[in-house]
Amino acid sequence: MTRRRRRSAAGRPLFTVLTAFGVLAGAALAGAAPAGAVPAGRRIAPGVTYRQFDVRAAAGTAHAHLLTVDLGDPHVRLGLLYPGAVAARATVSRMADTAGAVAGVNGDFFDISETQHPGVEATGASVGPAVADGRVLKAAVPKGQRFGPALPPGTTTQDVLGVGTDRRARTDRLALTGSVLTPEKRITLRGLNQYALPQNSVGAFTSRWGSASRARAVCGTDTDRAAACSSDTREVTVRDGRVVSVSGKPGSGPIGAGSTVLVGRESGAKELRKLSVGDPVTVTHDLVPASGRGPFAFAIGGYPVMRDGKPLSGLDDAASAVRTVVGFSDGGHRMLLLALDGAAAYRKGMTVAEEASTLRGLGATDAFNLDGGGSSEMVARNSGAQAVTVRNHPSGGAERPVANGIGVFSAS
Known part of the structure; x- marks a missing residue:
């Protein structure tokens, strides 16, 4: 198939969008998505679409998997996926199938290793706050106790992304x-x-x-x-x-x-x-x-990388990796959930600064970084299926059990 190339807006990655729905990375490519446009994708459920596309990043070509969720659709909602306990881990596919989600991505960074403390086992618990079905599950650990890369300036372990009881996505601090x-x-x-x-x-x-x-x-x-x-x-x-x-x-x-x-x-x-x-x-x-706004129906930890259409200052622009990032637009009525592919051809991924630019190019006004590397994962159901399918290639070669994730649910 032939490719058409267009110049991106200054500072924004170029997108190459798949014209056909597929599960595996490396399918035939065609066309280029104009900056600010979200690929139409394949309908997963009412208000939910899935798409794959390439992003030309500094370290090479990254391959992205994108879920677009219309929170204005009364049939669809987002919720926290977790294994039933804070101090536990499970794969995203297992959590999604257990909860009845039609799609989902991995979530917050978590306590994965305790090699510095002999005799003490890692708990698997997440770093930041967590709210599920309007119930408070946990609060944030001290900033110096977090697992994961350094936080951008001005962010804390209390930062969350979630959906309020008003069905609008937002970032906040809990x-x-x-x-x-x-x-x-x-x-x-x-x-x-x-x-x-x-x-x-x-x-x-x-x-x-x-x-x-x-x-x-x-x-x-x-x-x-x-x-x-x-x-x-x-x-x-x-x-x-x-x-x-x-x-x-x-x-x-x-x-x-x-x-x-x-x-x-x-x-x-x-x-x-x-x-x-x-x-x-x-x-x-x-x-x-912290905002004084109403309660969350669900919330998950991580850290913000873009607010009100502007990437945060001081974002890392050197270290490239496989990443998961979520964002929203239209005043919190549309959610974008993006996970990079960890297949060998794409494993270099992108920087945090590039992921913010990518979400901005897709039309998001706000973006929030989640755990990456071997944790990055996206799952979604095929039409008529009873279980989800892993859409990206986890960079570790298999699904990694994680602390939590974001689930997409459909009432239809």
């Missing part, structure tokens, strides 16, 4: 608010279902955490995740408003419904040592949007 009310004082809660707690703090773990060990929560410092684990710790279990057990170190195993496990380190541990079995304790927690 800060934890909460307290532990004891007979002696009110202690500020500084962690919720997190794999890492701030120094000198008290954090809460609920049944949504899962059964993984809570030992990782007291390792590292606010500026160095590889620092040693604290030996000054305390764990207190509260059930029905009363302390039911105490321990000198974080434990593991399922947390029963209606129970909360409090973990303290350093001065936080000192406060928890004042509690005894039978003492009354009230624990409250919530995530508050």
Whole structure:
């Protein structure tokens, strides 16, 4: 087939769009998408289309897989994919099929390795906040405890992308608010279902955490995740408003419904040592949007790379990799979910700056970076199928179990 080439707008990658629907990278190519246009693609479900295209990046040709979602369509919605517990991992295809999603991509960076802390297992829990079906699952770890590349200037681990109860996509920051009310004082809660707690703090773990060990929560410092684990710790279990057990170190195993496990380190541990079995304790927690806007129906962590049509300053323009990025346009009514292909011919990928430029060229006003490399993945159902198919080639050669993802759901 022949190709037609057009010059892109200054600073924007050139797109080569597939004219036919296909699963594998390297299919016949034709044409060039004009800057600002989203390829029409193949309909997956009402309001959902899928398309493949090439992007000419600095390191070579990258191959992109794109889902376009019309949130104005009452039949379609986005939601958080996760394995049923915060501290757990599963493949995107398994999470999508279990939840009944018609498509999806991988999500936030997560605690994948603990080689610096002998005897401590990686939890698999994500870095940033997470909200599923309007329920708060977890808060963000300290910035110095995150896994993944350095954050762009001005961004934090509290940054999220999600869809509000108004069915409009937006980026925001979700800060934890909460307290532990004891007979002696009110202690500020500084962690919720997190794999890492701030120094000198008290954090809460609920049944949504899962059964993984809570030992990782007291390792590292606010500026160095590889620092040693604290030996000054305390764990207190509260059930029905009363302390039911105490321990000198974080434990593991399922947390029963209606129970909360409090973990303290350093001065936080000192406060928890004042509690005894039978003492009354009230624990409250919530995530508050920094913007003051309404609650999220779903939210996921990562970091923003473009706001109001302008890429953020200081984006990395040197390191190329396979990446997953999502964006939105039309005032949050249209979502774009893009995952690069990890096949050998395309594995060099693109830089963070290039992914922002790519989303801008596709018409997005805002863009948000998710986990990449071997985690980058897109799945979607074929017409009439009961299960999703992996659309890109994961760069590790197989699906990687991840902490969470974004699912696309259709009511039709």
